[in-house]
Amino acid sequence: MKNDRPVSRAPLTLMALVLMVLLFSLCTAVCVRVMVSAYLRSVSDEQRDMAALAAENAAEVLKSCGGDMSRFALLAGGSGDDAVTVYYDESWSAVSEGTREYTLTVTPVDSGEKYLGAADISVAGADGELFSLRVGWQEVDGNE
Amino acid sequence: MIKSERQHRLGSIFVLLVFCIFIFAVLLVMLLGAKVLRSVSDRSENAFAQRTCVQYIAEKLRHFDAQGAVFTGSFDGTSGSGIETLFLSEEIDGDTYYIRIYCYNGSVCELFSEASAVVSPEDGTAIAAAASLDFEQSGDLLTFTAENSDGSLTSMSMKLRCAREATQ
Numbered sequence: 001m002k003n004d005r006p007v008s009r010a011p012l013t014l015m016a017l018v019l020m021v022l023l024f025s026l027c028t029a030v031c032v033r034v035m036v037s038a039y040l041r042s043v044s045d046e047q048r049d050m051a052a053l054a055a056e057n058a059a060e061v062l063k064s065c066g067g068d069m070s071r072f073a074l075l076a077g078g079s080g081d082d083a084v085t086v087y088y089d090e091s092w093s094a095v096s097e098g099t100r101e102y103t104l105t106v107t108p109v110d111s112g113e114k115y116l117g118a119a120d121i122s123v124a125g126a127d128g129e130l131f132s133l134r135v136g137w138q139e140v141d142g143n144e
Numbered sequence: 145m146i147k148s149e150r151q152h153r154l155g156s157i158f159v160l161l162v163f164c165i166f167i168f169a170v171l172l173v174m175l176l177g178a179k180v181l182r183s184v185s186d187r188s189e190n191a192f193a194q195r196t197c198v199q200y201i202a203e204k205l206r207h208f209d210a211q212g213a214v215f216t217g218s219f220d221g222t223s224g225s226g227i228e229t230l231f232l233s234e235e236i237d238g239d240t241y242y243i244r245i246y247c248y249n250g251s252v253c254e255l256f257s258e259a260s261a262v263v264s265p266e267d268g269t270a271i272a273a274a275a276s277l278d279f280e281q282s283g284d285l286l287t288f289t290a291e292n293s294d295g296s297l298t299s300m301s302m303k304l305r306c307a308r309e310a311t312q
Contacts (some may be wrong), residue, residue: 013159028169031173036180038180038184039180039183045191046188060285060302064283064301075285093297
């Protein structure tokens with residue numbers, strides 16, 4: 001009783017393929033997750049870098065103004081009397097509030113030391129604070 | 145017999161179809177990966193180009209911030225309309241040396257020479273790519289703005305502890 005019918009190997013190949021697809025799907029899920037995370041990380045890192053630069057700039061300008069907030073607001077393109085706020089657009093150019101993407105806030109604080117001025121500088125984006133630092137300067141020779 | 149052969153052929157076609165879909169999915173994921181990698185790499189490169197130039201100058205300024213050691217002017221040391229240059233001077237064995245930082249031929253260049261030496265812009269060493277570099281001094285605040293290769297501007301201000309007049 002010899003069987004002359006050709007033996008199909010398709011089911012076996014299909015099974016192997018299905019296994020491959022399953023394994024591939026699993027790897028893809030992991031890879032896509034990693035890729036998305038890398039992309040988001042690079043975006044947030046770039047924002048943080050620029051936020052650090054903006055905060056550093058603000059600190060230098062504030063030190064140059066000797067803590068004079070109105071002069072700082074004028075130089076930095078911000079607004080406010082006690083705490084100054086500067087708005088930035090996507091390309092980190094100072095803009096009005098309407099088109100803002102990032103906000104830099106400078107709030108004077110008490111340093112606890114005589115003749116030492118201090119202020120907190122905070123840069124925030126849509127998802128919260130990106131960078132912050134405290135700047136201090138000596139209040140002497142009429143800078144008080 | 146014919147029915148069995150047809151079934152066999154259909155099965156093969158189905159396997160081939162699944163294989164093609166699999167290959168397509170592999171290519172799609174590879175393309176997606178390449179796109180994400182390029183985007184991350186471009187972003188990182190841009191961030192590097194944007195920050196490196198100004199941070200480099202800022203660090204140089206911090207290092208050389210001494211009485212009369214930092215000033216801006218034309219490349220030849222005059223207040224003429226040459227290449228805008230940042231001068232950082234230091235004294236070595238009684239001789240004055242200048243470090244000139246300026247933009248030339250699409251690069252921010254640095255040139256160290258004796259103050260009296262006759263030098264030309266092409267003698268400098270390229271530090272970073274930039275289309276232009278401007279310096280503006282107002283009192284003790286020195287602001288420098290670099291135009292990056294992509295046309296964007298990166299600005300940084302530095303308070304000079306030992307400032308002197310903007311140009312010599």
